[in-house]
Amino acid sequence: MSNKGSRRVGRLLLGAGGLVGFLALWQLLVSVGLVDRGLIGSPIGAYQEGGRLFDEGKIWADIAVTFRTLGIGLALSLLVGAPLSVILGRWRAGWNAVELPLLMLNATPTVALVIPIIMIIGIGPNSKVALAFIGAVIPVLVSGRAGAAAVPDAYLRAARVYGASRLDIFLKVVLPHSLLAVLSGTRLGVGRALTAVLVGEMYATQRGLGLWISRGQNGMNADLLAFITLFVAAAGACLIGAVNLLDRSFAGWRTP
């Protein structure tokens, strides 16, 4: 166990070294003059620009807007998606009815819906909430439905033998079993929702991190663009990492 643990630490250290090495190589190429700093900026410049932005404090509001939008969209998609997916998993005719449209929507890149949704709902935050919702609710439905439909018969029979009512079976057998599937749907959905929100904000908004990404183009300096790219990428990576961790912490529940 400790051997495995120390190997894990070693891998993490090497990984961190890889990240640092990447930034160092970038800085070196710029400092030596092999790569044009005016084009892609430099890590040190990005750090200074970032420090300035946070000192001025303007960016906090935009971070808050993007993550609030994402949070509301995700919460709504779980609120609607989780119960609905369990119902669809246990109700054959209902699933038959929505299967084809749902699979079609599942194949739709959410970013393709950005412009129609913004046109219909408007450029305010509500359209981005809708985009996050659409991005996340569909994987939740598809995955949660499959989980609820795959509850082993043996569990249901065992519960019945012990005299569980239909409500008991639903609440204590089907629901926990589907929860894992809902969670892995959410894992997919978070990424889609985040991309959809950012694209929506880049296309039309007054606030949010997406606005900063597109601002980088409009005559702003390369260091600022480098900072924003790295910062938003890191924020997104942290979010996905957190969801992955949550998913893994439930893995012990998973029946083989």
Next chain:
Amino acid sequence: MNRRWIPRLLGLVIPFLAWEVASRTGLMHPVFLPPFSTVLWQVVTLPGEVWPDFLSTGFEIVVSLLLTGFSGVVIGVVLAQSEKLDALLGALMWFFYAAPLVVFTTFFIVTLGVGPGVPICLGIMSGIVFVIASTRDGVREVGKDLVNVGRVFGANPLELALRIVVPAAVPMIMAGLRIGVGRVLVGVIVGEFFASGGGLGYLIVRYGNELDMARVYAAVAWIVFTSILLNTGFARIERSFVTWRPV
């Protein structure tokens, strides 16, 4: 059989009928949501009108997929050789996998300029991690015996890689491509959205600016068709390789 088809048919017809009625009665503003029948007609006529855009999206997807597959396999094979190298690049790879790829749009626009290069690069960046990861795992699983037999017969490292290791790992490589293909498409569309001057993603933006919503929905529909085609196509290819597993 019959009993399954009735709800299925209803599930398809009712939403489209509701769309048509909502738009015709003015419940939804017909400028923003034109009737379904109008959109359907645009879906049919769109390829004839703007075939160059269909070609450029197709071109970008094909180039992006080829480069994703090729460079993903090369990097995956290299990473499989050394645990240390894999750990060193692991966090970096994970960072690019988990980061929302749109953030790199502006970077590519600045460095590559407006054109097909941006969607192609975004497509590669979106999909390549899956190919790298599953190639690496596939190569690691290749039996030691196979490699040893190759060595005994005097194969050099390059021959070993090309004739034994990569072919044995093909099922895993295909699995990586199958998962990556949807993300490649998203990358290409996002790239066209913001910087290309052509393609289906660009059409959505252009028609959106012209408030020609029927054509916007038609372009979205074609993206959905492409996505379904790519997903089912790659799922089928992957399945045909599963039986191919040599060991």
